Amino acid sequence: MMPSTITLSSSINFNFPPNSRINSNIFPPKKQFFVGRSKDLRRPRMASSIGGFRVSSQMGSGGESGFCTLMEYVGKAGVDVSDDLVVLFAHLQYAAKRIAALVASPFNSSLGKQSGGASSVSGSDRDAPKPLDIVSNEIILSSLRNSGKVAVMASEEDDAPIWLSDGGPFVVVTDPLDGSRNIDASIPTGTIFGIYNRLVELDHLPVEEKASLNSLQSGNRLVAAGYVLYSSATILCTSFGSGTHAFTLDHSTGDFILTHPSIKIPPRGQIYSVNDARYFDWPEGLRRYIDTVRQGKGRYPKKYSARYICSLVADFHRTLMYGGVAMNPRNHLRLVYEANPLSFLVEHAGGRGSDGKGRILSLQPVKLHQRLPLFLGSSEDMEELESYGDVQQKVNPGYEV
Numbered sequence: 001m002m003p004s005t006i007t008l009s010s011s012i013n014f015n016f017p018p019n020s021r022i023n024s025n026i027f028p029p030k031k032q033f034f035v036g037r038s039k040d041l042r043r044p045r046m047a048s049s050i051g052g053f054r055v056s057s058q059m060g061s062g063g064e065s066g067f068c069t070l071m072e073y074v075g076k077a078g079v080d081v082s083d084d085l086v087v088l089f090a091h092l093q094y095a096a097k098r099i100a101a102l103v104a105s106p107f108n109s110s111l112g113k114q115s116g117g118a119s120s121v122s123g124s125d126r127d128a129p130k131p132l133d134i135v136s137n138e139i140i141l142s143s144l145r146n147s148g149k150v151a152v153m154a155s156e157e158d159d160a161p162i163w164l165s166d167g168g169p170f171v172v173v174t175d176p177l178d179g180s181r182n183i184d185a186s187i188p189t190g191t192i193f194g195i196y197n198r199l200v201e202l203d204h205l206p207v208e209e210k211a212s213l214n215s216l217q218s219g220n221r222l223v224a225a226g227y228v229l230y231s232s233a234t235i236l237c238t239s240f241g242s243g244t245h246a247f248t249l250d251h252s253t254g255d256f257i258l259t260h261p262s263i264k265i266p267p268r269g270q271i272y273s274v275n276d277a278r279y280f281d282w283p284e285g286l287r288r289y290i291d292t293v294r295q296g297k298g299r300y301p302k303k304y305s306a307r308y309i310c311s312l313v314a315d316f317h318r319t320l321m322y323g324g325v326a327m328n329p330r331n332h333l334r335l336v337y338e339a340n341p342l343s344f345l346v347e348h349a350g351g352r353g354s355d356g357k358g359r360i361l362s363l364q365p366v367k368l369h370q371r372l373p374l375f376l377g378s379s380e381d382m383e384e385l386e387s388y389g390d391v392q393q394k395v396n397p398g399y400e401v
């Protein structure tokens with residue numbers, strides 16, 4: 001293995017750690033992600049920077065340090081998608097980077113404190129500060145509009161879908177900033193999105209009607225879906241219907257790098273994720289399930305651990321990585337913006353998404369902001385959970401936090 005070098009302010013060079021050889025798992029990645037057919041994309045990348053330190057590998061150009069960016073991946077290196085979808089992803093990743101910068105900004109706390117969207121500050125011409133989820137919504141809207149590839153965007157933040165372009169081949173549904181109530185404590189948040197084809201057979205309808213019907217497509221028809229996790233790393237995880245893959249943002253280059261190709265959720269985990277302060281509002285079946293796995297008396301003879309961040313994307317991402325089940329048993333999360341995209345991702349990683357009774361992706365949405373109980377996770381855990389039958393929380397007594 002060749003040593004790597006860190007350059008501070010492009011002038012001072014020293015080995016890191018001193019007198020040792022750098023761990024090439026960190027930079028550049030040891031694993032090679034030479035995915036796909038196009039050999040010209042198999043080029044090694046030699047430089048990166050971490051925390052203001054410039055890092056360069058001394059490997060030669062024939063070395064084993066090549067890796068694949070999201071744009072290379074969708075640009076035919078890894079997956080066969082249409083040029084239109086490549087353009088759309090270029091704009092989506094740009095929006096993700098802007099939101100990542102926003103949620104990490106030292107100035108965002110003054111945004112989140114006030115509500116009220118677009119109204120101006122009284123007695124002044126300035127716009128009132130907007131909450132972060134509204135700003136994130138605007139960032140995504142402008143990115144989708146600029147892509148020219150989106151007919152309609154339906155967002156959890158908007159009452160009705162927004163028609164963007166008659167010729168746009170895609171429909172995008174999104175929760176622009178899920179978990180934003182956690183932002184003041186710097187707890188992870190996320191963006192969720194789903195992409196459908198525009199239903200051309202509806203083109204003759206009035207705008208409002210076709211916007212709404214296009215956005216109410218069943219999850220079975222998703223062309224792609226994804227989330228962006230804003231945490232210690234910014235991770236964009238996506239599926240185009242053949243595997244689920246995660247890309248980590250390299251802040252030094254602005255590229256999302258393929259770090260988790262073909263994610264496979266473990267068939268069985270040992271973690272359940274739920275707001276269990278609600279235990280006494282749960283139905284009998286869910287209580288029995290949790291009591292059982294807590295004690296290690298379920299089909300898997302180990303005591304489960306509880307983890308609950310209360311930020312859907314973060315809880316889901318951990319579940320995808322480690323297995324187990326992430327759930328919100330009450331009618332809270334949205335079918336269109338949250339449940340469908342995440343179910344698509346977990347299914348393409350080998351897991352399952354359910355409302356406690358059946359498969360999420362088979363449901364036909366009837367309302368844009370329709371809420372439902374949501375259970376996502378490892379196939380064996382999900383099967384065991386559903387076998388308890390009665391797991392949907394019917395009582396939903398207006399929790400305040």
Ligand SMILES: O=P(O)(O)OC[C@H]1O[C@](O)(COP(=O)(O)O)[C@@H](O)[C@@H]1O
Binds near residue numbers: 311401
């Ligand atoms: O209060 P509960 O039932 O634990 O719900 C928490 C869930 O709600 C969310 O905060 C989303 O709620 P909002 O859509 O109202 O922001 C998720 O991130 C989280 O998983």
